[in-house]
Amino acid sequence: MSVTTPIKSVSEQLITALGAQAVRTGDQITADWGHDELGTVAHRPDIVVTPKTTTEVAKVAKLASAAKMPLTTRGSGTGLVGGCVPTEGGILLDMSAMNHIIGLDEANLTVNVQAGVQLKTLADYAQDKGYLYAPDPGEKTATIGGNIATNAGGMRAVKYGVTRESVRALTVVTIEGQVLHLGGQVVKNSSGFDLKDLYIGSEGTLGIVTEAVLKVSPLPKVSTGLLIPFDDFKAALITVPKILQSGILPTAVEFFEADTVKYWEAFKKQAFPQSGAAAYLLMTLDGQQDAVVEQNYETLAELCLDNGATDAYVLDTPELKANVWKARDSFLEAIQASTTTMDEADAVVPCDQTAAFVSFTHDLAKQENVRIPGFGHVGDGNLHLYVCQDDYADDVWQKKLMTVFTALYNKSIELGGKVSGEHGIGYAKRQYLQATSDAAEIDTMQRVKQALDPNNLLNPDKIV
Amino acid sequence: MSVTTPIKSVSEQLITALGAQAVRTGDQITADWGHDELGTVAHRPDIVVTPKTTTEVAKVAKLASAAKMPLTTRGSGTGLVGGCVPTEGGILLDMSAMNHIIGLDEANLTVNVQAGVQLKTLADYAQDKGYLYAPDPGEKTATIGGNIATNAGGMRAVKYGVTRESVRALTVVTIEGQVLHLGGQVVKNSSGFDLKDLYIGSEGTLGIVTEAVLKVSPLPKVSTGLLIPFDDFKAALITVPKILQSGILPTAVEFFEADTVKYWEAFKKQAFPQSGAAAYLLMTLDGQQDAVVEQNYETLAELCLDNGATDAYVLDTPELKANVWKARDSFLEAIQASTTTMDEADAVVPCDQTAAFVSFTHDLAKQENVRIPGFGHVGDGNLHLYVCQDDYADDVWQKKLMTVFTALYNKSIELGGKVSGEHGIGYAKRQYLQATSDAAEIDTMQRVKQALDPNNLLNPDKIV
Structure with a gap:
C-alpha cells in the first residue's frame, strides 16, 4: 500500500471539509492513537479525523479514496486483536464524537x-x-x-x-x-x-x-444471580449442557477457576465472595415474575448440586449480585495486572467440549511452562485465555506465544470450534484464521473484500 | 445468457457423473418443473438433475460452470415469487433426494x-x-x-x-x-x-x-392459544405493540379479518370457531410451567379486552388449538380457491404501522375495485396480501396488478417497511425491490453477486 497523495494535501482537504478542530496531524497524534487495549500491535496513523455526522464520514471516505490512503475506524480502542490499529498509517477515523x-x-x-x-x-x-x-x-x-x-x-x-x-x-x-x-x-x-x-x-x-x-x-422485573462452587473444573463444565437442556434458559452462564479468583483478590486487595473453590459457575436468571425466577434458580441449583457442585449461593441482594458481577467484569484487568505482557485467545468450541478444551489448556500451560489463566462465557462455549509473558525475554516469549496459540487454536478447531467467539480477528489473529480455515472460505472472503473495497483501503491487513 | 455447450453434451456428462436415474431431459421434464406454487412465473428447464450428496452437487456446479449453463436450485417448489423457476433454462437442481x-x-x-x-x-x-x-x-x-x-x-x-x-x-x-x-x-x-x-x-x-x-x-411443556375477536381491525392491530411491550413474549401473534374467515369457511365447508368478528388476533403462548403460561395468557387477554377486544377465547384443549391453527395454515389455499389467479405482496412494516398499512389496502381495494384479502404475522409487522384476478381479463389484470403492487410497496416503504418480510424477491418482486431501494444498496448487492458468481449462472434473473 503506497500513500500516493502527500499527507499534507489530504489533511488540508480534511480541514476544509470538516474544520480544523476535527483534524490532528504530526505531534498532535500521541502514541495512544496507535494501539488498542492489549497493545500487542502498534502503528501510529498519519492523520486522525474526528467526524460528527454520517455526511462527514462520507466526505472522509471520498477523500481517502481519491488519495488511495488507508482509512481505519476506531471506537474507544478497547479491542484485543489490533483491529483499530492503522498498521499501514493513513487516516484514523476517530468515532468518539459521534456519540449521540x-x-x-x-x-x-x-x-x-x-x-x-x-x-x-x-x-x-x-x-x-x-x-x-x-x-x-x-x-x-x-x-x-x-x-x-x-x-x-x-x-x-x-x-x-x-x-x-x-x-x-x-x-x-x-x-x-x-x-x-x-x-x-x-x-x-x-x-x-x-x-x-x-x-x-x-x-x-x-x-x-x-x-x-x-x-x-x-426490562425484566426480576434478576437473580447464582454462584455455584465446584471442587473440579470438569464437573462445572460438564454441567453446563445439562443446564441448557433443562428448558430453563439462564441469561448468563460464566465460568472461572481458583487462579483467576486469586489474581483478582491480589489486584483488588479484597476477598472474593465464597472464595476457596476450584472452579465456579456464575449464572443470572431474569424474568417478569418473582415466583418464576425463584422456581427456576431453585431447579438449576439442584441440578448443579446433583452434578458435583459443593454448594449453591443465591445472590439475592442487589449488592451481593452487583459485587460478584463487578468482580467478574474486572477479571481481565486483574490478570493483566498479574503479568508484564499478555495476549489473548478468544476461542469458541461447542458447549459440550469446554471441559476437554480447558483440560487441554491446563496441560499446555504445564508443558510450555507459561501461565494461561482465563475465564469463559461457557453457556456459549466461549473461553478467554490469557497467555502471560511473566519473566520471559521478549524473543523467547514471541516464539512461545506462537507455539501456545497454534496449539490452542488447533485444539479448538479439532473440537469443532473457531478462532474467535466475540473479539474478532483483527491483525493479531489473522495468521490463525488463515491456518485453520479452508482455502475456499478464505478465497470467498477475499472476493467479498475485493468487491466492496477494491483498492484495499479500509482497515488494511485485517481479517483477510 | 447464452448456452454455449449443447444441452445434449452436458446431460451426458451429468449422466456419467451422477448416473442416468439422476438426470431428466426432454419429455421427461413436465411443466411442473417450470413453476412454483403461485405459478405467475413459468419457464421449463433444459435438464433436471437430482443429486443425493454435496459431492454430487459440486460435480453439477463444475459442469454448469464449464458449460456456462444457468443452474437453478429447487426445493419443493412451494415459493411464491418464482425464485426456483429457471427463467433462462439450463439445469434445474432438484434437491428432493437430499432428504436425510x-x-x-x-x-x-x-x-x-x-x-x-x-x-x-x-x-x-x-x-x-x-x-x-x-x-x-x-x-x-x-x-x-x-x-x-x-x-x-x-x-x-x-x-x-x-x-x-x-x-x-x-x-x-x-x-x-x-x-x-x-x-x-x-x-x-x-x-x-x-x-x-x-x-x-x-x-x-x-x-x-x-x-x-x-x-x-x-420442547416447551405447555402451549396454549388465545383467539381474540375485535369489532374493528384497527383496534386489533393497535393492540399488538402493547402486547410486545408488556414483558410477556408470545410465541406467535397472527391477524386476520372477517373476509378471510369467510373464504376459509366456503373452502372448508365448515364454520370457523367463534365466527362473526370483524378481525382477530390469534396468539400462542408457550413455556415450561402451566401456572406461568396461564398467568401470562390471562394478563394478555385482559390487555386485549382493555383495548377493544370483544371477547377472549382460551384454546385450552389440544383439539381446539389444533383446529384453529389448522384453519390459519390453510388461509392461503382458501383465498386461492376463491379466485382465478392471484399474486401476493409479502410486505413488512414496523409493528406500530400495521393499522395504517391495512387501512391503506382497504382503501386501495375499493379504489382499484379488486379484492385484496390477506392475513398477517403482525407480531412481526409482516402482512400477506393476495391481489385477486377474479373476472378481470388477463391484460387488464396485469396492468391492475402492477398498479396495486406499486401502491402497496410504496406505502410499505413510506411507513418504514420493506418489500419482503419472508417470501423473498425471486423473479416476481425484483422490479419492486429495485424501485424502492437506494441505488447504492442495489449496487452493493450487484458487486457481491459479481464477486461470487461472475458469470451470472446461479439462478439468473433473481433478486438483482
Whole structure:
C-alpha cells in the first residue's frame, strides 16, 4: 500500500471539509492513537479525523479514496486483536464524537444511536427508560460501533444472543463515500442480500458503520444471580449442557477457576465472595415474575448440586449480585495486572467440549511452562485465555506465544470450534484464521473484500 | 445468457457423473418443473438433475460452470415469487433426494440435515425426540433449503426469530464447485466475514446450500392459544405493540379479518370457531410451567379486552388449538380457491404501522375495485396480501396488478417497511425491490453477486 497523495494535501482537504478542530496531524497524534487495549500491535496513523455526522464520514471516505490512503475506524480502542490499529498509517477515523443517542422508539422497541455511543451510556439510557439493551460485553466503555465491528457477545448472549441479534438497521459508509441504509425498523426482512449481517463483524474492512437501530426489550422485573462452587473444573463444565437442556434458559452462564479468583483478590486487595473453590459457575436468571425466577434458580441449583457442585449461593441482594458481577467484569484487568505482557485467545468450541478444551489448556500451560489463566462465557462455549509473558525475554516469549496459540487454536478447531467467539480477528489473529480455515472460505472472503473495497483501503491487513 | 455447450453434451456428462436415474431431459421434464406454487412465473428447464450428496452437487456446479449453463436450485417448489423457476433454462437442481436427517446432537441442541428435508419431517423428528425446531412457516412441505434460501419466518418468529436465527452452520457449494463449511456447532462466531448470513436469504443466487446445522430447543411443556375477536381491525392491530411491550413474549401473534374467515369457511365447508368478528388476533403462548403460561395468557387477554377486544377465547384443549391453527395454515389455499389467479405482496412494516398499512389496502381495494384479502404475522409487522384476478381479463389484470403492487410497496416503504418480510424477491418482486431501494444498496448487492458468481449462472434473473 503506497500513500500516493502527500499527507499534507489530504489533511488540508480534511480541514476544509470538516474544520480544523476535527483534524490532528504530526505531534498532535500521541502514541495512544496507535494501539488498542492489549497493545500487542502498534502503528501510529498519519492523520486522525474526528467526524460528527454520517455526511462527514462520507466526505472522509471520498477523500481517502481519491488519495488511495488507508482509512481505519476506531471506537474507544478497547479491542484485543489490533483491529483499530492503522498498521499501514493513513487516516484514523476517530468515532468518539459521534456519540449521540438519536432516539428511542418505544412502540417498536428500538433505539437509534450514532456508532460512537459507548455501551455503558446506551445501557444506562435504556434502563432509565425501562428497557434492556441486551448485549453485555465486559468492556462497558467500548463503543456500539466497536461492538458491531466485532459482533461482540458478552454475558447475556445465552438468553438474548450476541450483538448481531440486536441490530435491526445500520447506516454504513462505503469506501467510495456512498451511504447505505440497511435493514430497518422492521423485525423481519427478506428483501435481497443480507448486507447488514455481512457488515456486522467485518471489523471496518468492508465499510464504516456510522449509525445503528438496535433492539431493546422491556426490562425484566426480576434478576437473580447464582454462584455455584465446584471442587473440579470438569464437573462445572460438564454441567453446563445439562443446564441448557433443562428448558430453563439462564441469561448468563460464566465460568472461572481458583487462579483467576486469586489474581483478582491480589489486584483488588479484597476477598472474593465464597472464595476457596476450584472452579465456579456464575449464572443470572431474569424474568417478569418473582415466583418464576425463584422456581427456576431453585431447579438449576439442584441440578448443579446433583452434578458435583459443593454448594449453591443465591445472590439475592442487589449488592451481593452487583459485587460478584463487578468482580467478574474486572477479571481481565486483574490478570493483566498479574503479568508484564499478555495476549489473548478468544476461542469458541461447542458447549459440550469446554471441559476437554480447558483440560487441554491446563496441560499446555504445564508443558510450555507459561501461565494461561482465563475465564469463559461457557453457556456459549466461549473461553478467554490469557497467555502471560511473566519473566520471559521478549524473543523467547514471541516464539512461545506462537507455539501456545497454534496449539490452542488447533485444539479448538479439532473440537469443532473457531478462532474467535466475540473479539474478532483483527491483525493479531489473522495468521490463525488463515491456518485453520479452508482455502475456499478464505478465497470467498477475499472476493467479498475485493468487491466492496477494491483498492484495499479500509482497515488494511485485517481479517483477510 | 447464452448456452454455449449443447444441452445434449452436458446431460451426458451429468449422466456419467451422477448416473442416468439422476438426470431428466426432454419429455421427461413436465411443466411442473417450470413453476412454483403461485405459478405467475413459468419457464421449463433444459435438464433436471437430482443429486443425493454435496459431492454430487459440486460435480453439477463444475459442469454448469464449464458449460456456462444457468443452474437453478429447487426445493419443493412451494415459493411464491418464482425464485426456483429457471427463467433462462439450463439445469434445474432438484434437491428432493437430499432428504436425510443426518443426526441430532442433544448436548449442543442442534440437528444436522440435508437441504432437501421437508420442514414437516424435521419438525416431527425434533418433536419426537423432545425438541422444538422453532421456525414454523405455514407451508410445511417446503424444504429446509428453501426456508434458508428465503430466510423464511413463520408463526413462531415473535419469540424464536426467523430461520436465520436457527442456522448454526451451512454447507454451501459455489458455482465453481468448491465446498464451503460455514459456521459450526458453535453458538458464537467472530472469525472473519459472516458468509453464512450472506448465503441465508440469497435465494440460490450466490451458492447452493446442501446441508445445515440447525438449532433446536427443549420442547416447551405447555402451549396454549388465545383467539381474540375485535369489532374493528384497527383496534386489533393497535393492540399488538402493547402486547410486545408488556414483558410477556408470545410465541406467535397472527391477524386476520372477517373476509378471510369467510373464504376459509366456503373452502372448508365448515364454520370457523367463534365466527362473526370483524378481525382477530390469534396468539400462542408457550413455556415450561402451566401456572406461568396461564398467568401470562390471562394478563394478555385482559390487555386485549382493555383495548377493544370483544371477547377472549382460551384454546385450552389440544383439539381446539389444533383446529384453529389448522384453519390459519390453510388461509392461503382458501383465498386461492376463491379466485382465478392471484399474486401476493409479502410486505413488512414496523409493528406500530400495521393499522395504517391495512387501512391503506382497504382503501386501495375499493379504489382499484379488486379484492385484496390477506392475513398477517403482525407480531412481526409482516402482512400477506393476495391481489385477486377474479373476472378481470388477463391484460387488464396485469396492468391492475402492477398498479396495486406499486401502491402497496410504496406505502410499505413510506411507513418504514420493506418489500419482503419472508417470501423473498425471486423473479416476481425484483422490479419492486429495485424501485424502492437506494441505488447504492442495489449496487452493493450487484458487486457481491459479481464477486461470487461472475458469470451470472446461479439462478439468473433473481433478486438483482
